[in-house]
Amino acid sequence: MSSxxxxxxxxxxxxxxxxxxxxxxxxxxxxxxxxxxxVLDVLIVGGGQGGQALxxxxxxxxxxxxxxxxxxxxxxxxxxRTFGRMKTLRTWKTVTGPDLGIxxxxxxxxxxxxxxxxxxxxxxxxxxxxxxxxxxxxxxxxALPVEVGTELLGLEPHGxxxxxxxxxxxxxREILARHVVLAHGIEASGRWTMPAFVERLPxxxxxxxxxxxxFAALAGRRxxxxxxxxxxxxxxxxxxxxxxxxxxxxxxxELQRVQPYKWLSFPAFFRHLxxxxxxxxxxxxxxxxxxxxxxxxxxxDRVSSHAAFHLHTGAxxxxxxxxxxxxxxxTPGGEHRFDFVICGxxxxxxxxLRPELAAVAPHVRAWRDAYAPPAGQDNxxxxxxxxxxxxxxxxxxxxxxxxxxxxxxxxxxxxxLSFGPSGSxxxxxxxxxxxxxEGLTRDLFRAxxxxxxxxxxxxxxxxxxxxxxxxx
Numbered sequence: 001m002s003s004x005x006x007x008x009x010x011x012x013x014x015x016x017x018x019x020x021x022x023x024x025x026x027x028x029x030x031x032x033x034x035x036x037x038x039v040l041d042v043l044i045v046g047g048g049q050g051g052q053a054l055x056x057x058x059x060x061x062x063x064x065x066x067x068x069x070x071x072x073x074x075x076x077x078x079x080x081r082t083f084g085r086m087k088t089l090r091t092w093k094t095v096t097g098p099d100l101g102i103x104x105x106x107x108x109x110x111x112x113x114x115x116x117x118x119x120x121x122x123x124x125x126x127x128x129x130x131x132x133x134x135x136x137x138x139x140x141x142x143a144l145p146v147e148v149g150t151e152l153l154g155l156e157p158h159g160x161x162x163x164x165x166x167x168x169x170x171x172x173r174e175i176l177a178r179h180v181v182l183a184h185g186i187e188a189s190g191r192w193t194m195p196a197f198v199e200r201l202p203x204x205x206x207x208x209x210x211x212x213x214x215f216a217a218l219a220g221r222r223x224x225x226x227x228x229x230x231x232x233x234x235x236x237x238x239x240x241x242x243x244x245x246x247x248x249x250x251x252x253x254e255l256q257r258v259q260p261y262k263w264l265s266f267p268a269f270f271r272h273l274x275x276x277x278x279x280x281x282x283x284x285x286x287x288x289x290x291x292x293x294x295x296x297x298x299x300x301d302r303v304s305s306h307a308a309f310h311l312h313t314g315a316x317x318x319x320x321x322x323x324x325x326x327x328x329x330x331t332p333g334g335e336h337r338f339d340f341v342i343c344g345x346x347x348x349x350x351x352x353l354r355p356e357l358a359a360v361a362p363h364v365r366a367w368r369d370a371y372a373p374p375a376g377q378d379n380x381x382x383x384x385x386x387x388x389x390x391x392x393x394x395x396x397x398x399x400x401x402x403x404x405x406x407x408x409x410x411x412x413x414x415x416x417l418s419f420g421p422s423g424s425x426x427x428x429x430x431x432x433x434x435x436x437x438e439g440l441t442r443d444l445f446r447a448x449x450x451x452x453x454x455x456x457x458x459x460x461x462x463x464x465x466x467x468x469x470x471x472x
Contacts, residue, residue: 009113010141012104020102026062028444029451033161033176042066042440043164043177046184047146048078049135050411053098053429054181055144057437060100063444067175068144069166071151071184079186080132083210085234088125089426090296095126097429098138105141107134125298155180156359157404178447179440181392181409186424189386189414190350194343197320198226201341205327209235209344219243221339224329226317228255230295232344236309237302239342245308247338249331251316259294260287261421270431273420274390278371285417286379349414350384363402365395367417385417386410391439392419392432406443409436 031039041063044051047070055068070077078084089095099105111130112120139146153172154165164175182188192208199206207213209231215238225236228250236246264270264284273281303309312331319330326339351361368383389395392415394405411423411432422432445452465472 005113006110009104009109013102013141016102016104020060024062026064027452028063028065028448030065031161031178034159037176039161040065040067040175040177041444042179042181043162043175044068044181044183045152045164046070046077046182046188046412047072047139047148048183048185049098049426050423050429050433051077051181051183052135052139052142052144052146053100053433054183054411054437055146056098056100056138056142057433058440059142059144061437061441063441066145068146069150069152070146070148072148074148075132075136077146077148078132078135080128080135083212084128085209085238086128086230086299087302088127088298089131090125090230090293091426093120093123093126095426097426097433098135099430100433101430105138107131110134110137125296152184152356154356154359155408157402162404162407179407179409179443181411181436181440183411183423186413187347188354188412189410190348190384191353192347194345195226195317195320198317198341198343201320201322201327205322205325205339206341206343209342210347213238213342215239215242215244218340221245222247222326222337224249224327224336224338224341225344226341227344227346228252228313229292229344229346230299231346232342233295233299233303235342235344237299240303240306240309244340245310246303246306247310247312247336248303249312249315249317249329251314253314255313256292256294258291259296260291261293261427264288264420265427267431269420270422270428271435274418274422274435279373281418281420282367282371282373282377282382285420286373286377286382289382289416290379347413348381348384349386351386351414360394360405360408363397363405365397369397382417386414388415388418389439390435391442392423392436393439409439411436 028041033039042058044054047068051068058066076082096106103109107126108120150166150168153167156163161176161178162180164177164180166173166175192210194208218239219242221244223239223244223246225232225246225248236248239246315331315333317329317331321328326337327341329336329338351357351364365387367385367387370387387395388410392409392411394408394410396402396405413424415423419432421428
């Protein structure tokens, strides 16, 4: 690794940012709370890749009075070093997003500065730990205002502001903000799910794929995995590599082998799906989200290379019970005993399941409140997704009852039905981040237009002196 080349890259980053810095005017005035407290213009909840990209864009828009908070300790933001158990990202190695279109800030530039251009040519896909390191480099080189170890507890209106309760190592405190962006993780619009009969099993014999799991303890054990998505296979692979015998169960007769996200990965889809009518958005995303995602070939090879891997298709779990030391799983083909079971069964989007949004969720407009799909396109799972405004803002379920919701924006998987891959997608980030921040700058500008008018009419700085140049 070359520290000199990395230092040269960072110098190029500083120059690139200087070259695009015009105009530099800080146009927002400080706002104080009812008792003179400091008020943030924007609070971003979530310091992963989405929260960081939003923070960077706000800085480019000269909105410096913002803060990013993340509940994880430093290094544990996002899934990359926690429950993400894939070897590599599932996207192309040339993927961009957090760089917001600045070449010196891309992953490729960062990687090549340390390992050389030839090493990037030989790279297949980006290792997830390497992506995490890259994100932390971005945070440092861009001097983003990220505060780790700070958890969101609650959010409610406070006059013309939003009052946010948070908890950190020092205890609980309140933050006042004009706008809040919720970008705190893939599950932050609902919860990870597993069948109720699995959830009733003793905690020592079952886990969700997003839980912390002691895989080393599974060596020599029989492990069952429910689910056919990439995360289910990632957990199966990790258990196999730890020395377990793994049986993966899928309710469908065949595995999903087509990846619809590869088809839709073009600029117009990312940028303009959110501009289409409700019927078209629902039709596209109902199809995509019903297909789910296919796992990449690397993941398939990772599990299927093990003799201890067993695949059961057309085998939904009908029930499960504890036998005191493990679990008995019931399928249409009979009963199976395992020492440990893992559910890679995804998550449900439902803001009402989030305790930190208890004061918010009852007022939020969902897709079921806005659109009734035609026969054959019904989807009870998708109708609970929040129905977002054009700038990712929450909307009122009943007009005129909670206008303050417009100051809260959602940037995670809950935005998928309204905008397609966006808040939880690296691919869609370069299109979604500018759209969301444009909505923020629009609303902040409108709120300050009277003060800005006063500033314009009071502006009297002359461009030249009254004395002739020949006399000076």
